Amino acid sequence: MSRPEEISPPEIFYGDIEATKYTSNTRVKSIQAQMTRRALELLALPEDETAFVLDIGCGSGLSGELLDEAGHVWVGCDIAPSMLEVALEREVEGDLFLQDIGQGFGFRPGTFDGAISISVIQWLLNADSTSHSPAQRLTRFFTTLHSALKNPSRAIFQFYPSSDDQVQMIVNAAQRAGFGGGLVVDYPNSKKARKMYLCLMVGQQEIPKALNGDEMEVDEGASLGMKKRREEILNEKRRRKDSAGGKKGKKSKKDMVAKEWIMKKKELYRSRGKEGVPNDSKYTARKRKVYF
């Protein structure tokens, strides 16, 4: 997987070409839409009510479109002018800001009913200039965001961490800023479909309830993975049982006749698609004549 954040800073990486590419690519679009839907699900805004949502790193407004569909009013901010230009061309509904999220927000306290951010906060972990300090930028980002959100509310971030250390760093910064909540990992066992959502809660009196809600969500998110995991464990058990049974009941390796063993190996290689496995014939595994 190539990581755009390792190539250049966001405002440069998402230049004119990359911005139009990003928006016209149907695969990117569908993945974005999928993640936004999931994020909205986790955000759990009250049904049938128009909410005021902040889209952090809105880019060309792909996720904003879904917010519109859900009937919410949104404000987007992004650091890449080209992406915002594309958003203007697409005539998105929300208001747009050109802003560096690492510098913090200037919104009035308690403004937003929720915040979402799709594939953004991993960018914060880069130091693109000498004055950038990822830890400081993260702290500033989370503290200002915490105050901009109303009480109670949630913020959902989908992100691609490149290591566990990064996850730890982000979670720590969020907790220090006063957020509750935790990490929701969808499809944890799949390399491709695995998605990390940071699910943050604002609100003191809400904490027990929010924690419950969060736990349920964690379960829900993890349950997909847990199921797989359980199956795996079962499989493992069965395999062990089989091999244990094999030792007692079936012939062990030593007892196997040479021909059987060779045939088994060949079968295995063929099933693995190995090239150059010799054909079977009547000479297969025959002993050679002793010439002396």
Next chain:
Amino acid sequence: MYIVNVENCTKDNFPLSFSEVELVIRPAPENLEFIQRFLPKLDWSALVDTARSLGDESLPEQMPDQWTDDQLKALHHVLMELHVEEGNMTCRGCGHVYPISNGIPNMLLAEHEVGR
């Protein structure tokens, strides 16, 4: 335009004042319920001042206790339909100018201006 009213300077000076503005009115579907819920979030006097500086006199000086539909509609107009396309926002505290172009305010700060 409501974005401006939720905006607060990093140096805690609110609201930002406008200059050289170019206004555009884009009709938006009315959602009075949403506006009603938005009320507690507003700093009323700041909003009225800003609206007046932009030439909209429809808002009353004091925040009404009982809202009529007309008042809500006026508020909806100010908050949702009035957009600043071009212009500058100036922070009253530090004098920093945030330019607006194409309706997008540029909130980028130089590194030394970032509040700690």
